[in-house]
Amino acid sequence: MTWAPEMTLGELADGGRFTDGDWVESKDQDPAGSIRLTQLADVGVGEFRNRSNRWMRPDQAASLGCTFLHPNDILIARMPDPIGRACLAPVTIGKAVTAVDVAILRLSRPDVDPSYVMWAINSPQFHSSVLALQSGTTRKRISRKNLANLTVPVPHLNEQRRIVDLLEDRLSRLDAADKGLALSLAKLNSLREQTIIHALTATDVPDRVDAALADVGTADGGLPSMPVGWSWARLGDVAEVVGGVTKDSKKQDDPSFVEVPYLRVANVQRGHLNLDTVTHIRVDPAKAKALRLEEGDVLLNEGGDRDKLARGWVWEGQIDDCIHQNHVFRARLNEPRLDPYFLSWTTNIFGGRWAERNGKQSVNLASISLSMIRKMPVIVPADGEAQRVVVSLHDQLASYDRLASAITESRNRGKALRRSLLTAAFSGRLLGDHADASVAEEMIHA
Incomplete structure (x- = not known):
């Protein structure tokens, strides 16, 4: 009824x-x-x-x-x-x-x-x-x-208007709360980025570093100064940088090929890897061996829209025998003063702007070549500093992440309460003077 x-x-x-x-x-x-x-x-x-x-x-x-x-x-x-x-x-x-x-x-x-x-x-x-x-x-x-x-x-017109008044009062409060939470999350993300920048540059003027890098070309000169013991290098000087596999649909049925998992641009996010969906590809065994990812490899995207350019993170050996596609670069460090996480934070924070300026542009897409990304400026800290920065940042960022999770959970709870209010309003649950958000709160946990 x-x-x-x-x-x-x-x-x-x-x-x-x-x-x-x-x-x-x-x-x-x-x-x-x-x-x-x-x-x-x-x-x-x-x-x-x-x-x-x-x-x-x-x-x-x-x-x-x-x-x-x-x-x-x-x-x-x-x-x-x-x-x-x-x-x-x-x-x-x-x-x-x-x-x-x-x-x-x-x-x-x-x-x-x-x-x-x-x-x-x-x-x-x-x-x-x-x-x-x-x-x-x-x-x-x-x-x-x-x-x-x-x-x-x-229902009767009077009941319609009562429901509208109640909904608009409660929903406006939820909207205001969500805007406040969204602002807090944006400020937290900004603080998180500034914390990383300060740690990576060991300077009180990291914005100057970021601005200078945006204007740096591919020549060796023009890089901003670093503290004593710290220096700049090109990515290709501190790591072996290679491209990935290109899918050849004509050879997918070759009986000599082996099937292996491989990472695409969608898997390589800024500051993390999304491994919820990992596809497979058939490749020559020699190619699979040459491109097999090792723990500590730094992955960077070749392009896509501007947000994807040069973003990436560290491979931690999550999947056996995994390789990467041609739109994802792999940097394997050969510089003992560097740490994979330090390098990845550097490329995520500073690399995107530099890659955008030095890569190819179209209306909606940006990309950077393998030869060009090898010239990307990266920070090389003094002996032992990279590991110290990584440990310190891990602890600080873990605190930020816990707070961000709490904010996101509150926002999700607000969305659930919003849905429950609307469900209650149009199923006859919000009837009479007693009708308020507590009814919807009960429905969330029903």
Whole structure:
């Protein structure tokens, strides 16, 4: 037995409007136009995110027969992420239309509150129904026809408004708490990076080192000064640096080849290795032996987007007989004053900017060649200093990581509480004056 009558979105739209946005191509837009084209990015979960900056002229909108938005229209994203999320068009929307992958639900019924329906569409129950009807291979989407057949509970108008008031009060508190936690995490990450920089440079002006490195070319001169006993070197002078294996699909069935695990760019993250999914490749046995990773090898990415460039971490022998692909470089140290972790922290902190400046650039991708990465400047500390820095940093970073985990856990708990509040609101759990977040708190642990 349901706690309130169910109505489909199509029924709720009776007397109003339920339509897709408009198919507006680049040729139909004009940056100098006066009509705003809102897009998927503007539709958040319960909030109009105001991210797009696309415009049309009135004659362009008229020629396409565009649907103009009204304040409090419910905008429903028919594509991820998440699919089916909804928000209200703000009262300040002005002259605006929306893209075709956003559905417009305009209510005219006096017994239905648009804010209530919008939150009901964002509830976990409704989202589950959307997921069951999504289609598509590369990018999932849901049709407006399928959306029209999905239902939401519709209690008395007074009850709708009470639920909206309660939700918006509690959710605004959760949002404020999450923003505070996110800011704390950002500050912690900044402090973490500065701690590493100070430890690696043994100087009180690490920012000067970072700035100088950004401008360093491939010549030997121009490197910033280091404390007494510390120096700069090129990566190729302190380590054997090699590229990885290139997959040859034509030879995968060669009976002489052996199958071994190998690391891809996705496995090599900044400051850690993600080994949740490790694929295998068939290679010549001699190649497998030559590229077999050894404990202490430092891995660096050749490229991808700019965040991937030269990022990496230390191989600790987690998988036997593992090798690496051609988009991942391996640096094997031959300099006794260096430590693999010291080197990896150096390349993660300073290497990316240098590699971006000295590598190849395209619109979305950056890469650096094997010959060039061998010229990357790296810090060589005085005898015994690398090991001291590594031990000290491990202890300090472990403290940061514990705090970051606690912050992340709090944020996840807030997200769970948010979902539980929405679940409770649209399953009849938040009824009467007693309804508050404690009900949702119980649901988290149910």
